[in-house]
Amino acid sequence: MSQKEWLPNGWVxxxxxxxxxxxxxxxxxxxxxxxxxxxxxxxxxxxxxxxMYASDADAIHVSDPVVxxxxxxxxxxxxxxxxxxxxxxxxxxxxxxFQNQRVGNLKLRSDKLGSTRFRxxxxxxxxxxxxKEAYGGAQPNISGKAIENxxxxxxxxxxxxxxxxxxDTLLAQVxxxxxxxxxxxxxxxxxxQSVLAAAVSGKLTEExxxxxxxxxxxxxxxxxxxxxxxxxxxxxxxxxxQDKVPTNEKWKxxxxxxxxxxxxxxxxxxxxxxxxxxxxxAWSVKDGPHFSPKxxxxxxxxxxxxxITEKGINFTQCKFISNELHEELSKRCKPEIGDIxxxxxxxxxxxxxxxxxxxxxxxxxxxxxxxxxVIDGNYLAKAMNSSHCYQLSQRYTHGVGNQDLGLTRLIKxxxxxxxxxxxxxxxxxxxxxxxxxxSIEQQVLSALDRVNNLTQSILAKAFRxxxxxxxxxxxxxxxSGENSAEALLERIKAERELVKPATKRGxxxx
Numbered sequence: 153m154s155q156k157e158w159l160p161n162g163w164v165x166x167x168x169x170x171x172x173x174x175x176x177x178x179x180x181x182x183x184x185x186x187x188x189x190x191x192x193x194x195x196x197x198x199x200x201x202x203x204m205y206a207s208d209a210d211a212i213h214v215s216d217p218v219v220x221x222x223x224x225x226x227x228x229x230x231x232x233x234x235x236x237x238x239x240x241x242x243x244x245x246x247x248x249x250f251q252n253q254r255v256g257n258l259k260l261r262s263d264k265l266g267s268t269r270f271r272x273x274x275x276x277x278x279x280x281x282x283x284k285e286a287y288g289g290a291q292p293n294i295s296g297k298a299i300e301n302x303x304x305x306x307x308x309x310x311x312x313x314x315x316x317x318x319x320d321t322l323l324a325q326v327x328x329x330x331x332x333x334x335x336x337x338x339x340x341x342x343x344x345q346s347v348l349a350a351a352v353s354g355k356l357t358e359e360x361x362x363x364x365x366x367x368x369x370x371x372x373x374x375x376x377x378x379x380x381x382x383x384x385x386x387x388x389x390x391x392x393x394q395d396k397v398p399t400n401e402k403w404k405x406x407x408x409x410x411x412x413x414x415x416x417x418x419x420x421x422x423x424x425x426x427x428x429x430x431x432x433x434a435w436s437v438k439d440g441p442h443f444s445p446k447x448x449x450x451x452x453x454x455x456x457x458x459x460i461t462e463k464g465i466n467f468t469q470c471k472f473i474s475n476e477l478h479e480e481l482s483k484r485c486k487p488e489i490g491d492i493x494x495x496x497x498x499x500x501x502x503x504x505x506x507x508x509x510x511x512x513x514x515x516x517x518x519x520x521x522x523x524x525x526v527i528d529g530n531y532l533a534k535a536m537n538s539s540h541c542y543q544l545s546q547r548y549t550h551g552v553g554n555q556d557l558g559l560t561r562l563i564k565x566x567x568x569x570x571x572x573x574x575x576x577x578x579x580x581x582x583x584x585x586x587x588x589x590x591s592i593e594q595q596v597l598s599a600l601d602r603v604n605n606l607t608q609s610i611l612a613k614a615f616r617x618x619x620x621x622x623x624x625x626x627x628x629x630x631x632s633g634e635n636s637a638e639a640l641l642e643r644i645k646a647e648r649e650l651v652k653p654a655t656k657r658g659x660x661x662x
Contacts, residue, residue, distance in 0.1 A: 164305075169301060170641055172261060174230075180212075185212045195211055197212065208249055224243070225245070230256040231254070267309065277608070307631075308640060314623050318620065323607060337597075352534075352538045361422060361574065368571055425569060434521040437522075437562065440517070445481075447472060448474050455518060457515075457517040487513065489508070493521075501542045
């Protein structure tokens, strides 16, 4: 079947350049840029195009206009090179403005024999072809001629306007659906925070707690004794081997029962619960090295704060250190299964209950908390990710350039602790609710992928004539004869011939 046999009635195979032309920008010199004021002119660069619109909000300015390179409201601009090659935007800004080099301005050959809305959708439908052409070489780059030479199926002018109307309606609906879907992950994030808030306040297990008989409350004595047993088993024995046993007074000071761990953010807890802090719950709190180690191409993963999430460790974007350096760093701080990893620099306040069996090490912006047996690590990580602990972590974070939550401030963060049996019940309930939330989020992300593909699918249908098939049947007189696309191109061509500048004659012989 030839191309003409499957073309809709009245349509014609053409080149983009038969209908549009691309005007290249002007190479402004950097020394011509001035501070914006009421009498300067914005210069629209590639960075001013966002994919939908082009704006002068952050544009550079010049004091002198450059005739022939004006940008008007409604003009369709396109990035011609760089990482965002092919990105388009309809200009909505101050007039007059001017286009910088490598910014193309796609203009109709004839304003009265074309539709600007159809033009915009036509170029959007060609985005994949434009990107394919641009990324065919070493550097992303596309020429105006390459765009003008792209083949299209052009409908009659009357049908162009109908297509633009239908696309306005359909794509507005798509954008509305997309906007609603994009809000759902944030709603689910707020839901998960609400779950954690209910968990650490006792509301999540309020009904469960009422049915329990003889549940043993947790006491500060339990917490301090548990920490003391760890110190006696580990730290004290290590000090003995190094002949650095502290005096009785210093040793007793380590187990001093603090007068109070409460702060203004502590709220009333159910009976049997207790406020404590991370310094009491952890028998060891260390961070990684305070220097940048020598990295290797492979070896032991070296984790920074940006690699840690509530769900796990992102090993795909971490750096590596040698096995020898790992062994050396592990003498001070060695993450193990059951530890709490806590971001204390960069993105502060994210806790993860470590379940990784592989060896890795951490940088200074990650704290490793080794916890006692009165607390379940899974519960503690959830409590540390609640809004109460997160807000405290932000308050205690200091610094201007490189902000950091020091270990001495980190251990002051207060945590509500229920009896161990209730901790396990909370873990089970939170995990169930989070699992449901994550399942919904995956469905939303899948739906977003389909919606993002829907735009190109609708554009493809439009430019195959499928959206206007019924309209053509009802209006044959508007797509045939003098109203056909073929006749339209002839009129555009004739109009171009009329405005073509006269050829300059050479000087004749005497």
